[in-house]
Amino acid sequence: MKLLLTGVLLGSASWSSAAPKALLVGIDGAQYERIQALNTPNFDRLYINRAYTGGIAGESSQQSTYSGPGWSTIVTGNWVHKHQVTSNSSGLANPAYPSIFKRLKQANSNLKVASIVNWAPINTQFFTNDVALINKVQSGLSDTNVVTEAISFMNSGGDFTFVHLDGPDHAGHSYGFGSSYDASIMTADQQLGQLLNAVEQLKQTTGDDWLVLVTTDHGREATGFNHGNQTFGEKTIFIASNKVLNQEFSQHVTNLANTSFNNIYGYAAQTSITPTLLRHMGVEPQLSWQLDGLPLIGNLGVRKVMAGTNTDIAWYSDSTGTVDIYRNGTYVDSALATSPGWNDPATVQGVPDYSLVLNNTPVSYRGALSNVDITAILNWSTSRAYFFRSDNRYVRYNKTTDQSDSGYPADITNSNWPGLGNYKNLITASFNAENGKSYFFLSDGNYIQYDNATDKADAGYPKPTNNTNWSGLGNYAQDIRATLRWTGNKVYFFFANGTYSRYDLVNNSVDSGYPKPVNNSNWPGLGNYATEITEAVKWSNTRAYFFLSNQRYVRYSITNDSTDAGYPAAVNNTTWPGLLNP
Template identity: 55%
Template sequence: MKNNLLKLGFTLAVSAIPLSSFAAQKAILIGIDGVQYEKMQALDTPNFHRLTIKKTYTGGIAGDYSEQGTSSGPGWSTILTGVWANKHQVISNGSGHASEDFPSIFRRIITAKPNLTQASLVNWSPIHSQFFSNDVDDIAVAKKGLSDTSVTSSTIAEINNGRDFIFAHLDDPDHVGHSDGFSKKYNDSIITADGQLGQILDSVEAAQQDTGDDWLVIVTTDHGREGTTGYSHGAQTASEKTVFIATNKPLNKEFSSTAAGENQGFSGLYNYTAQTSITPTILTHLGIKIENKWKLDGPSLLGDIGVRKLTPGAQHTLSWVSDSSKEANIYRNNQFAGSVAANQQYWQDDTSGDSSGIIDYVVELNNNPTAYRAYSLDINAALNWNTTRAYFFRSDNQYIRYNKTDDKADDNYPRVTTNSNWPGLGDYREKIVASFHKDANTAYFFLNNGDYIAYDINSDKALSGYPKAVDANTWPGLEDYADNIIATLRGNGDDVYFFLDNARYIRYNLKNDHADEGYPQAVNDTTWPGLASHAENITSALRWSDSRAYIFLTGQRYIRYNVSQNRADSGYPATTNNSTWPGMMNP
């Protein structure tokens, strides 16, 4: 009897404790593929409007290193990692596994809180089978290839099973969009998805009432659609870049209000939140601290606000939006680089020119970090192989094969320059400073120690006996300038121009096999109109066609040169990026 009374007392005591005392932090991310924000807003979608909905953007920053296709592979990978494609490396729907250097939210949760259970329920299978197969293999429930109806019922079951994080992916609006464009069928597919969303929201609310658990709900889409017909997507247009985030919770100012940063492209679209903030927001809600070393590209939308609209500028500067007088700490490649008052909204990296390759910046304010990946790369040499293909050798010892017809780098580049892909050249990859195509059989590569290599185009290998010194026997008239060569450019006929590191150049005649008399001469507005002020910054040059050449400069810039009119085109230098030279600066 005494024991029964004790048990009764304990039961009464426990029942008197409010459910909130046992509340767990839980989150669900609902992705509805291919929903055009404006179309959804115009329809009768009562369940979407149970949430707070804000316009957001996808596709990275057009023309920047973060630019990515507005297609499902890059979009869902960004949503599930918190970084753009230049980090997660899913650049198309055909990409393989995402980079393990930037794990998915599933892996972040497994690592930080292995006791939390997860479920991922998707219609579109590549999310599991291609991009994040290693991660979803380690979670409690992972189902792919489901119908939207099955995704909905399975999601409700996992809510009731007490999962801590659920990702649910519905696909019908995108499927209908591809087949019927902006049509009644497309509108109906959104209305159907709204009903499925309502079923899930009902289950979340019921679970909250039953358990007192604190659920964060985020609903989003991966991309918009081509704005006229709605059939396609993938490009950098305002319609295709416009997406949304909807949530059941009040979030911070990065979500609730716009901020005008440096980039006002697409009529101010970048003033809104980016897709990259979804993963850090969910992790924050689950009690997982966002580490600076993770280099996530979006700030968390929960808690104290970090810097907003982090943007690169000229000469290795960073700018952002903030009205806080607190110190913002800047990290460069995981090392502390400095701090400034956040409301200064500006910082310059005085050391970024000391190295070549990837530069990862993180600006941290209020323990809410935001990252940006920059590149310190120069084009050291450029070589026309034939009429459709060119090669560009970069300062990170990698090269790009560039398709001149398609005007973009070929897939699966860059690659490290080795003796396997460039026989006889790989050992000297760190020394290459210039190259040009002599004829159909031979190309020349010049090295920074005054040597050169003759390369056989037909057999695709360096000729035996090379490197050789640039001297009075091999290149008469160049011998005194052998280690000053920084770029070469084929001129008309048998002329080749050798640019030197002191803003001078030499004209060499291949037929006479000798430098012309009266050289070197200064690169000035008489000899090279439009190039004079950049002569000391030249890194390489390439004859592109009969009428056009390109001169590459330090700081990832280039000049288009009109050979016919012997002058630089107006509007240059321009930035070497994914808009001007697609794929040239890929990591």
């Protein structure tokens, strides 16, 4: 008894001086089921459970089960609708949602932080600016060298170390599931063992408080060769820990609003890794950070947040406490944690970002889009387009990478669109005339001529859209809903009543015989949507897009002069990444 007491006292004395340290081991493309099936003695030293990636299919968080989106979710605690890394060829992640590297350095610049990776784009493509702030950055190393460098960094006093190993993903792409893949898992297990041994040694010599998490970016489809889609195998990841974690890690919840993929959403999400590491490091996740994930240590916040069947938000909680609900950072309501969800009584324009706070633990959820349409589009160049939205904001779109540039949407002001700012709520259509001028049409029957080279509205505008300025359009001045710069000298104007006119930019007049109805013989495939067109754009010499109300669009072949098969489709983060972001 006396010995035990002494031990407790000594123990608590050394714990109080223990510094938090963390190691995050990422093993690319490692299938949970193979780790469980094989002899992996070093994984056996850890607690492990299934988890999921890919966001929630069909919601704004849905993301491809590729490495770029997966690792970006792991190091930010957010899904693709926030980090905006949609593919392996994406550029910089959205700086509005920093990585754990930057979060740690912002909290305490003295922390020693490393990112040591085999797959270079994590450091060199997505989080280049964030890792510029940290102490050790190595990219493109062999797995063997990753382990050596990580141990060296930890031994030199490193506080947070991220390592990325690539063996299993490489084996999977080369050989599929089978003996080579299994061998790569066992090799990764040996490398994990070296890292765990180094941590054990440091714990004994320093008394520091180490959290080790191990995870993967994505699972694989049935053959093991591929990944990227939304299937149970590809969405399956794992989280392993040297510490006992909370119920969000250990409890599989099965009575959720969304039971897809064998109740995969009842497991922990990939977004929980960064909040867990931050909390362990003493950097408590803040509401303003809008993290989608919940820490797997300490107090439980609201769990399993998703779209409800009859409510805007559904969640799971065993707590008897009260949930404080914020929309876009502003408190709006409270609800019992035991209630199944919450309905937003307000009509929200755009995409609402909700934060739910329970037990001083925030978790965020980006709701469904509502009430934002594309009102005008300028095809600015072969690589850039501008989209104007009904919430008076605009998005710069990179046509080469096929995604919105980071930092958008932005407000339409007289500084970014000189001469347009006062009319932002009236813009109903626009086109680039391809002669150095662009035109904006306003719902009050006026228009603005914009000079592309000087990037500002010409003096003297707005002017009336009458038969002097736009011969043949005067009677429709307040009814223009969409414009489509076509090939040659032609521009199509679409009107609210489902008709359209063709305008000749050289004759400065509507061609004879117009307006005509938008039907399936004049515009094959568009006839059913004649009064729902909100804007159109010529994307290239062979392709145009029509945007429809309620966040839909149609791809139109200029070559075939017909709608492509499979349209209308939804405007979302897969089809138009970032275009409708809040």
